[in-house]
Amino acid sequence: xxxxxxxxxxxxxxxxxxxxxxxxxxxxxxxxxxxxxxxxxxxxxxxxxxxxxxxxxxxxxxxxxxxxxxxxxxxxxxxxxxxxxxxxxxxxxxxxxxxxxxxxx
Amino acid sequence: xxxxxxxxxxxxxxxxxxxxxxxxxxxxxxxxxxxxxxxxxxxxxxxxxxxxxxxxxxxxxxxxxxxxxxxxxxxxxxxxxxxxxxxxxxxxxxxxxxxxxxxxxxxxxxxxxxxxxxxxxxxxxxxxxxxxxxxxxxxxxxxxxxxxxxxxxxxxxxxxxxxxxxxxxxxxxxxxxxxxxxxxxxxxxxxxxxxxxxxxxxxxxxxxxxxxxxxxxxxxxxxxxxxxxxxxxxxxxxxxxxxxxxxxxxxxxxxxxxxxxxxxxxxxxxxxxxxxxxxxxxxxxxxxxxxxxxxxxxxxxxxxxxxxxxxxxxxxxxxxxxxxxxxxxxxx
Numbered sequence: 001x002x003x004x005x006x007x008x009x010x011x012x013x014x015x016x017x018x019x020x021x022x023x024x025x026x027x028x029x030x031x032x033x034x035x036x037x038x039x040x041x042x043x044x045x046x047x048x049x050x051x052x053x054x055x056x057x058x059x060x061x062x063x064x065x066x067x068x069x070x071x072x073x074x075x076x077x078x079x080x081x082x083x084x085x086x087x088x089x090x091x092x093x094x095x096x097x098x099x100x101x102x103x104x105x
Numbered sequence: 106x107x108x109x110x111x112x113x114x115x116x117x118x119x120x121x122x123x124x125x126x127x128x129x130x131x132x133x134x135x136x137x138x139x140x141x142x143x144x145x146x147x148x149x150x151x152x153x154x155x156x157x158x159x160x161x162x163x164x165x166x167x168x169x170x171x172x173x174x175x176x177x178x179x180x181x182x183x184x185x186x187x188x189x190x191x192x193x194x195x196x197x198x199x200x201x202x203x204x205x206x207x208x209x210x211x212x213x214x215x216x217x218x219x220x221x222x223x224x225x226x227x228x229x230x231x232x233x234x235x236x237x238x239x240x241x242x243x244x245x246x247x248x249x250x251x252x253x254x255x256x257x258x259x260x261x262x263x264x265x266x267x268x269x270x271x272x273x274x275x276x277x278x279x280x281x282x283x284x285x286x287x288x289x290x291x292x293x294x295x296x297x298x299x300x301x302x303x304x305x306x307x308x309x310x311x312x313x314x315x316x317x318x319x320x321x322x323x324x325x326x327x328x329x330x331x332x333x334x335x336x337x338x339x340x341x342x343x344x345x346x347x348x349x350x351x352x353x354x355x356x357x358x359x360x361x362x363x364x365x366x367x368x369x370x371x372x373x374x375x376x377x378x379x380x381x382x383x384x385x386x387x388x389x390x391x392x393x394x395x396x397x398x399x400x401x402x403x404x405x406x407x408x409x410x411x412x413x414x415x416x417x418x419x420x421x422x423x424x425x426x427x428x429x430x431x432x433x434x435x436x437x
Contacts, residue, residue, distance in 0.1 A: 030249065
């Protein structure tokens with residue numbers, strides 16, 4: 001075991017001001033461009049889609065794509081199933097925040 | 106080393122068919138998948154059943170595991186509590202458990218290969234991320250992006266924080282053997298980050314091959330559960346208990362916020378459940394163009410118990426002073 005202690009590193013927050021290209025998103029998720037294109041066509045991801053410009057993804061797409069990767073890999077869910085699961089997860093998250101606002105723990 | 110009962114992990118018997126194992130695994134995988142499960146120990150359980158499945162679904166590994174199990178039974182019969190893998194299976198590398206310092210939980214740093222030391226003693230360490238392969242001089246491939254999860258406290262999102270993160274990466278040494286490198290990163294967590302967001306550390310992922318640059322390290326942020334605050338996106342909710350007279354007459358009370366207490370004016374006639382908004386006191390903006398969240402104090406009213414004659418008289422005076430029917434709306 002070799003130990004290397006590195007110094008302080010600063011990161012940047014991947015938020016909705018951050019734009020990622022198709023290549024960057026694929027690299028960050030270790031998937032092929034074809035996978036991402038299929039997710040876009042199933043409505044899992046919503047890139048900016050100006051005609052004549054390449055697709056660009058906002059920061060929140062990274063989390064969605066990562067969940068899609070894990071569901072596909074770990075549970076062998078197909079694309080339509082991933083889309084359904086993500087929609088349901090969004091709905092659960094919305095219900096949970098409504099509970100939080102109402103005071104439930 | 107603890108002997109792991111993979112059959113128990115999947116809830117199947119030792120003579121379970123491959124079909125039964127597959128069904129049991131699928132069911133548990135859906136239940137404990139960290140993205141869909143809210144079980145407190147989902148991540149650990151999911152790893153455990155994943156490892157159990159990896160061994161039991163593969164007839165060769167399963168046979169080897171069964172043999173190790175029979176040996177373990179004999180060891181235990183002779184009074185040993187500590188499992189030692191059969192000679193010749195231990196490939197001789199040292200493994201000292203992963204570093205979990207600084208609230209860091211390693212995720213799929215190398216493609217999901219994250220096994221217990223029991224598994225690695227029996228079956229060896231998973232070989233080879235792309236970065237561990239020997240480089241050819243004419244090949245230039247950008248290093249892999251790596252991912253890890255980091256737990257931070259809500260207060261860290263208000264003030265920013267530092268976390269030491271220990272990364273363990275397999276690399277090939279000059280003899281072509283896989284060696285583990287441990288690398289500590291002191292990461293600056295910027296204020297304004299939210300749960301579910303990623304922090305991107307450029308060039309801190311897997312090394313590039315040839316002249317290509319290294320990949321990035323993405324840290325997914327999660328908040329530790331807080332006993333006082335509830336979090337909804339950028340907004341933060343806190344219960345603020347009031348005495349009945351404070352709610353009825355109005356008051357100036359101290360309310361906690363993750364940034365320290367603030368003085369809050371309670372309007373007269375406040376009811377339980379009313380939310381008082383403290384604009385901009387939620388999670389701060391993460392970028393120059395972003396807006397901070399709000400903090401909501403959710404009023405609750407706490408009734409003191411009447412114990413002394415004086416306190417009882419005070420409640421009686423209340424009853425006499427009001428013509429009040431709290432059940433007006435529940436009558437037929």
